[in-house]
Amino acid sequence: MDIHAAVVSSFDHPPRYEPFHLPDPDPADSDRQLVDVLAVGLHPRVRSGASGSHYTSDGKLPLVPGVDGVGRRRDGTAVYFAAADDLVGPIATRTVIDTRRSVELPDGADPVRIAAAMNPAMSAWVALRRRVPLQAGQSVLVLGATGNAGRMAVQIAKRLGAGRVVGTGRDLDRLAALPGLGADATVALTADADATAAALADAAAEVDVVVDYLWGRPAAEAMLAVLRARADRSRALDWIQIGSMAGPTIELPSAALRSANLRLQGNGQGAVSTRAYVAELPSLVEEIGNGGLAIATRAVPLADVETVWTEPEEPGVRTVVVP
Incomplete structure (x- = not known):
């Protein structure tokens, strides 16, 4: 036809x-x-x-x-x-x-609302329910929380029981709006690498899960800042790589993987089966439809x-x- x-x-x-x-x-x-x-x-x-x-x-x-x-x-x-x-x-x-x-x-x-929200919400929804099932009270760091998917991730982490959510981003106006969506703390990613690292260490050293929409240099610097500041480096840190807005590759010292319990994995087509994605559709549709x-x-x-x-x-x- x-x-x-x-x-x-x-x-x-x-x-x-x-x-x-x-x-x-x-x-x-x-x-x-x-x-x-x-x-x-x-x-x-x-x-x-x-x-x-x-x-x-x-x-x-x-x-x-x-x-x-x-x-x-x-x-x-x-x-x-x-x-x-x-x-x-x-x-x-x-x-x-x-x-x-x-x-x-x-x-x-609302067809428009469903069509707008499902894709940006799906990445964090599946990441925190399938890749690393979030436990009630755990803390989450969202890298790139000022983008549409990142803003969704902040809300989803809270809806799924996160005790503390830290959002990061470069857009200061959008960063300032994150507490209204559930963020307990925010960190501005600035050109001053040392200041940004210090802010991340202060706000996110003890997080349990990282949802990363950035990758590239900002992710590498954030990873090192968080790991170095942890009180107990043997405590697991699950890093879920989803997007690459800041670059497709990362340069990471091998010591970062040997000196801490860092568990790095991705979330996307191939990392999760189609069947698993489809199984999450009804619950996410309900969450979006009820205004959550x-x-x-x-x-x-x-x-x-x-x-x-x-x-x-x-x-x-x-x-x-x-x-």
Whole structure:
């Protein structure tokens, strides 16, 4: 069937609103279902996929981007779905979903809010429930807490029972807003490496878990600052690497791993099975739907996707594409 979609024909150009042929789902495959798209979040992961720079990119063009969304089935039921790698992406008027990667939404759920919040919330939700299950009263450090996903991580850590949450970031205005979201302390990441290290040592030396959206040099410096300040270096510090906003690589002295009980692991596609992610969807949908997680949204028309793609993001606001 012919639809309209955000079509990427070159990794050097934003998606264009164009007609696109969507293959009909195989009637014999009950797990594939056509849905009318209601809302799709324009997440950083979507942008990296459309540019071919994400580690999962296969380089094939043309493509329709998107990693998740909200759609309406033929019976009228609204569903949240995670896009399947072997299907056309969801930034379109219609798409085909794998029903095994979807969950029905409760009556009255806001499609824009669900589409905006699920992706940035999912990383911390899965990290603190599946990778390193957070124990009640444990303390959490969020590196990069002023980004959308980091702000979610602060809220999620508190919702999951963290006794203390420390948020870090460079944007001072957004850093100042974190206590209102549940942060017990904040640390500004500044150009003064020594001052930043001292502030981290003072605020986060005894944390149990780190949720890291930065990587690169800021993560390396934070890691050393925290480890060196711990009263008991044999006490476990679980470091969960999720994003790489500050750089894709890290330089870390080997002594950091030998002189402390540092347990480093990642959270993302490949580190957690699809089945595990899907199992977390209902509880996260419920959390977002009942207002437990704050997020600001901006809905934009699918027809304007090329213009919207090149506009700077408003800090703290998640753009959502609606047909």
